[in-house]
Amino acid sequence: MTLINFNGRPRPESPPCTRIPDVSGLTVPEAAVEYARHGIRVLPIDPATKHPGSILGAGWQDQASADPGRxxxxxxxxxxxxxxxxxGQSGLLVxxxxxxxxxxxxxxxxxxxxxHPYQATRSNIPLRGHHVYRLPEGRKIGCPTRFxxxxxxxxxxxxxxxxxxxxxxxxxxxxxxxxxSGDVPELPAELAERLPEYNPVSQLSAGSAGVDEVRRFLxxxxxxxxxxxxxxLVxxxxxxxxxxxxxxxxxxxxLPQALREASWGWYSAASALSALEPLFHRGGGNTAREWVxxxxxxxxxxxxxxGDERRREAEERLGVSAHEWRAQREAKQRGRSRPFRLTRDQAAALVVQRYSDRGDR
Known part of the structure; x- marks a missing residue:
């Protein structure tokens, strides 16, 4: 397959990475080139924000390169x-x-x-960090929000x-x-079979929702x-x-959690952005491009x-559905509480308990 890079010229798809190199003692530029030599698509980032598009901008997924010269x-x-x-574009899953x-x-x-290769992100917390595997041949797996x-x-x-x-x-x-570091093993079959195939339409990647989609969502x-x-949440x-x-x-x-809950009807999407925007501006030096x-x-x-599965779990933790919450709120606004109802099994158990209490007396 031929890919088009950011300057419009075609570039061949590089073979998938099969080994994480040892970059001990290398500078960041030296390590970046070493990663590329091992078939990993690399991109420069602002280390303060760690945002993948902080330097290359939109479309960073396609601009990342395994060309050591670039x-x-x-x-x-x-x-x-x-x-x-x-x-994923390097044949890896983490x-x-x-x-x-x-x-x-x-x-x-x-x-x-x-x-398997493992990169720690905390010095004192075992297992925390990045555990690397190779995608099975022919598989493309996205970034599922639940696994x-x-x-x-x-x-x-x-x-x-x-x-x-x-x-x-x-x-x-x-x-x-x-x-x-070293050789990257293939993703174990019992994990691979539980992971859904990548769908670029239903599972949009980070930063890929258009401005018009944001407006429609709001x-x-x-x-x-x-x-x-x-x-x-704030x-x-x-x-x-x-x-x-x-x-x-x-x-x-x-922000994704806030907009997810907004899609459930817990609060409006616009109010979520308005409440969280002041946190974005803390510290100064923030750009409108980053916020967008x-x-x-x-x-x-x-x-x-x-959404449905995650919403059900959230409502179970809260102990009441959004529909029930709305009904209770409307009842309170009318100046009366919502009547308490027992299920058939609860009512039967209550009757048995009452007769048992009478027999004890």
Whole structure:
């Protein structure tokens, strides 16, 4: 297959990566070239934001290159840039672990083995970081928002990327360090069969939602059944910023969640953006282009999400459906509470209990 690069000239598709090189002791430009020589598509990034399009801009997925000459030119012009690795287009898939304590057992069984490259992102938290596998031949897997449960981290492959050693980490205790490099094994079959095939239409990649799609999303999602939930989300984002987490990293995580909940009718999408925009402007030096990019990423993620399943789980945690919440609120506005109803089984159990109590007396 022939690809078109950012300057319009065709370029051949490089063979998939089969080995993560040892970049110990190399500078960032030297390491970037070494990654490219091993078939990994590389792009320069701003290490402060860690956004994949922070230097190359929109379409970074297609601009990333495994051509050592082009990579050398990029980093020669930007010696202070960080290095990002584009995964699926390089034939790779990464399990990016944030919380190893909640790893599903099936996934933990593989990630605790030392048979795959592993880049740690924290110095004192085992398993946290990037676990690298090779895509099975003929497979393309995207970045599904859920895999074997939630909370442990995320899957990254087609149009996904990671920051790589020796890029400096901006958080205290953070790092990018390959604890294991070398040959990349194929994704285990029992995990591969659980991962859906990449669909660029239904699963939009980060930053790929157009400006018109953002406008349509804002116009469509205006219901506000649970406006208080937005305040709770904003407070969690403020707490993360207060703990020193980078602003961009917080918003990349929180904005999609906000727009996902807006699509459920919990609050309007426009109010979500208005509430979170002040957090974006903290620290100064922020550009309108970056804010628009974050909105496009968030809308794409919200549209790609398995909304019904995630919504059901969220409502179960809250203990009441959005429909029931709305009915209760309307009842309160009419000055009366919603009547309490028992199920048939609950009523039968209550009758049995009452007769049992009488017999005890």
């Amino acid at each position: 990579v050398m030119h990029w980093f020669g012009l930007r010696p202070l840039a960080g290095v990002g690795l584009v995964l 399990f990016d672990v944030d919380d190893a304590d909640v790893l599903p057992l099936k996934l933990r069984r593989h990630l605790t083995r030392d048979d 074997l449960g939630a909370g442990w981290g995320e899957v990254k492959s087609m149009s996904g990327f990671i920051v790589a050693q020796p890029t400096p980490h901006t958080r205290p205790g953070g790092m990018y360090l390959w604890m294991r 116009d469509l999602h205006t219901v506000a059944d649970r406006p208080g939930m937005l305040g709770a 407070r969690r984002a403020e707490d993360a910023l207060g703990e020193g987490e980078p602003r961009h990293e917080v918003l990349v995580r929180v 990019g974050l909105q496009r990423h968030a809308v794409a993620a919200a549209l790609a999400d398995d």
